[in-house]
Amino acid sequence: MQLHYACRAAKMQLMTALTIRDVPDDTLATLKARAARAGKSLQAYALDVLVGEASRPTLAEVAARAEAEASASLSTSDVLAAIHDARAGR
Incomplete structure (x- = not known):
C-alpha cells in the first residue's frame, strides 16, 4: 500500500497558486463572461487559458528549435551526396 501511494504520488504534478494583481476591469469582465x-469557474477557465498558452511554443522557441536542427553536424560531403541523390532521382 505504501509503495502504491509513492508511485501514484510520483506521477502527480505539484501545483502552485498564482495571484494576478491589477487586472483591468474590462479584461476581468471578459474572462468572467467566457468562463460562464x-x-x-473563473479559476478553472483562467487555468485552462494558462495551460493552453504554456503548451504552445513561442515563435522564438520554434526558431531556436529549427536553428538547432538546421545546425546538425552535416559535412560538405553529406550535402553533396544529398544533392547528387536528388538529381539522380529526377
Missing part, C-alpha cells in the same frame, strides 16, 4: 459560457 464555458460552464467553468
Whole structure:
C-alpha cells in the first residue's frame, strides 16, 4: 500500500497558486463572461487559458528549435551526396 501511494504520488504534478494583481476591469469582465459560457469557474477557465498558452511554443522557441536542427553536424560531403541523390532521382 505504501509503495502504491509513492508511485501514484510520483506521477502527480505539484501545483502552485498564482495571484494576478491589477487586472483591468474590462479584461476581468471578459474572462468572467467566457468562463460562464464555458460552464467553468473563473479559476478553472483562467487555468485552462494558462495551460493552453504554456503548451504552445513561442515563435522564438520554434526558431531556436529549427536553428538547432538546421545546425546538425552535416559535412560538405553529406550535402553533396544529398544533392547528387536528388538529381539522380529526377
